[in-house]
Amino acid sequence: MKQADCQMAETADRTDQCEIFIESAADSKELFGSLDGNIRRLCDYYNVEIIQRQDAVLVRGERAEAAAAVLNDLLQLLKDGETLDRQKVDYILNLRDSGLAYSQTRKPSGVLCFTHKGKPVRPKTFGQAEYAAAIRENDLVFGIGPAGTGKTYIAVAMAVQAYKSKDVERIILARPAVEAGERLGFLPGDLQEKVDPYLRPLYDALYDILGRDATLRLKEREVIEIVPLAYMRGRTLDRSFVILDEAQNTTGEQMKMFLTRLGNDSKAVVNGDITQIDLPKGRQSGLVIALEVLAGVEGLAFSHLKEADVVRHPLVRRIIRAYQVYEESRPEAETEKSLETEKGLGTETEEGINDGITV
Numbered sequence: 001m002k003q004a005d006c007q008m009a010e011t012a013d014r015t016d017q018c019e020i021f022i023e024s025a026a027d028s029k030e031l032f033g034s035l036d037g038n039i040r041r042l043c044d045y046y047n048v049e050i051i052q053r054q055d056a057v058l059v060r061g062e063r064a065e066a067a068a069a070v071l072n073d074l075l076q077l078l079k080d081g082e083t084l085d086r087q088k089v090d091y092i093l094n095l096r097d098s099g100l101a102y103s104q105t106r107k108p109s110g111v112l113c114f115t116h117k118g119k120p121v122r123p124k125t126f127g128q129a130e131y132a133a134a135i136r137e138n139d140l141v142f143g144i145g146p147a148g149t150g151k152t153y154i155a156v157a158m159a160v161q162a163y164k165s166k167d168v169e170r171i172i173l174a175r176p177a178v179e180a181g182e183r184l185g186f187l188p189g190d191l192q193e194k195v196d197p198y199l200r201p202l203y204d205a206l207y208d209i210l211g212r213d214a215t216l217r218l219k220e221r222e223v224i225e226i227v228p229l230a231y232m233r234g235r236t237l238d239r240s241f242v243i244l245d246e247a248q249n250t251t252g253e254q255m256k257m258f259l260t261r262l263g264n265d266s267k268a269v270v271n272g273d274i275t276q277i278d279l280p281k282g283r284q285s286g287l288v289i290a291l292e293v294l295a296g297v298e299g300l301a302f303s304h305l306k307e308a309d310v311v312r313h314p315l316v317r318r319i320i321r322a323y324q325v326y327e328e329s330r331p332e333a334e335t336e337k338s339l340e341t342e343k344g345l346g347t348e349t350e351e352g353i354n355d356g357i358t359v
Contacts, residue, residue: 017060018068019053022075028052030084031074038074038089042067045093066096073102087311091125094308112154113161116211121157127309128154134301135269140262142247142290143271145305146320148312151271152245156205159241162267163223170222170240173202174258176229176249199226202245229254238263247272247287249279255286275323 022028032039032052039050039057048061050071059068073092074084082088092102111120112132123129128150134141135158143151159171177199203226206215218224229250244250244258247270255270262268272287279285294300307324310316 016062016064017058018064019056019058020068020071020075021056023055027075027078028055028057030078031057031071033084033086033089037086038084041086041089041093042070046070069101070096076102088124091308095126098308112157113164113209115209116214121153121209123154124150124311125305125309127303127305128311131303131305132158134303135267138299138301139266140259140268140300141270142287142294142300142302143269143305144274144287144291144302145309146273146275146307148310148316148320149305150309150311151273151305152201152243153205153208155243155245155269155271156202157209158269159243160206160209162241168239168241168266170225170237171218172225172227172237172240172242173199173206173245174227174229174232174243175199175202175245176247176254199228202226202243229258232261233257235261236263237261237266239265240267242266242268244268244270245272247290248274248277248285250286251279251283252286252289255290259290275327 022031042048043050046061046063046067048059048064048067050067051058051060057071059071061067070089070092073096074089077084077088077092095102111122113121115121123132127145131141131143131151132154135155143155145151156173159168159173162168163171203215206224206226210218215224219226229244240263242262247255249272250258258270259268270287270290272285274285274288274291277285277288291302295302307320310320
């Protein structure tokens with residue numbers, strides 16, 4: 001695939017222009033997108049004009065060179081077998097804003113697994129590829145990042161592949177059952193029906209990858225366990241792939257309990273978003289404590305996913321950015337942090353803390 005042939009056009013208003021050569025009509029169709037949506041996005045973002053000319057496109061405007069670089073990145077994505085959509089266009093734009101080209105962030109990761117419909121599951125961003133590689137190479141990985149970065153989904157995909165490859169015999173998924181800023185009160189039904197609403201995101205990932213029927217069959221055979229974190233105490237988990245989701249809502253004692261369950265030939269992935277802690281006020285997150293306590297420990301890795309790795313609706317990325325700006329601008333934020341330090345939070349006992357379930 002030819003690189004952009006950029007040239008400075010001497011016009012009355014000194015407008016720059018670049019010409020991008022496209023190898024095939026199929027690439028051109030994919031590049032432009034439905035109703036030219038991908039190209040319109042670039043035109044609006046860089047305030048340029050993009051004109052199609054047979055096997056090439058002409059980019060004109062003061063930021064023509066920047067827009068041409070993004071077009072080349074998008075063409076490389078197509079060459080790698082990807083399909084283009086608004087999400088991927090925004091991802092490339094974010095990379096360029098960070099001073100990176102797509103070629104600099106390409107990391108060979110391949111297919112993580114296949115869904116029950118035969119669809120390949122691949123990392124969609126550089127951060128996700130690094131996260132998957134960390135899980136592959138380490139027995140314990142902490143995946144930290146904002147909502148929508150695929151922390152849970154990729155961990156479940158890696159667990160399914162490990163089971164299919166016979167590297168492990170069980171998949172165990174745990175989650176602290178903590179109410180997210182609301183009081184749910186008494187939940188009707190038996191014990192499983194009480195905890196299932198808290199574990200629904202884990203079921204969703206498994207249903208998408210394995211299918212509902214296969215997931216339920218494996219669950220009946222206890223190959224897959226989906227349990228509240230409180231039920232992990234006292235167990236030793238050999239030849240298992242263990243995932244702790246929403247780990248920011250663990251206490252220090254709960255986190256230590258979970259991490260010491262790991263048995264022989266097992267892997268553990270701990271996921272969380274430290275910007276969305278739902279613990280009662282005055283309780284320090286076990287995930288935050290672990291980041292400090294375990295720094296430098298051999299055999300584990302910390303994978304930090306960022307705003308650019310969000311793979312949900314493009315609006316989610318903008319919402320996360322807006323909240324970050326808001327939180328950083330609050331004058332009381334530093335005061336709250338200093339008060340927590342003075343009170344010595346993180347030394348609390350687990351007494352009085354449960355998983356929010358009324359039996």
